[in-house]
């Protein structure tokens with residue numbers, strides 16, 4: 001049950017990241033004024049990653065631990081730090097200095113870390129082993 005939730009939530013995390021990347025790319029390359037929706041979208045993406053990390057920590061106690069898990073955990077923590085860091089950096093800027101660039105770079109990096117973290121335990125990014 002917990003394993004299925006952790007496996008399934010991965011798709012929401014990936015979709016959330018994709019939305020952030022698309023929204024930030026359209027804003028950046030379309031030279032649009034910074035929108036509060038960008039910050040909210042980034043917060044949802046970060047929240048989904050945090051929830052997934054939380055589920056993962058609980059899951060650790062229910063599954064056999066292999067060395068590959070170390071790569072999984074480090075990559076996912078890196079993704080959470082990058083996603084959270086991006087939101088925090090942009091939030092602290094004065095309104096006229098807020099921009100889409102950090103969101104785009106941050107989300108691309110976070111998704112790359114997540115993909116590497118999934119591959120680290122021998123799964124494809126979209127592969128599920130839930131029975």
Ligand code: HEM
Nearest residue numbers: 007010049052053056057059060063073076123128129130
């Ligand atoms: C963004 C964060 C994370 C994502 C997207 C993610 C994604 C995944 C995916 C896709 C799987 C394989 C599911 C399947 O084969 O159907 C998995 C397995 C697992 N994850 Fe995560 N994970 C994340 C964070 C974490 C963290 C932080 C931990 C532990 C602290 C963790 C612990 C585990 C464990 C124990 C398994 C089961 C491995 C096994 O028994 O083979 N995950 N995770």
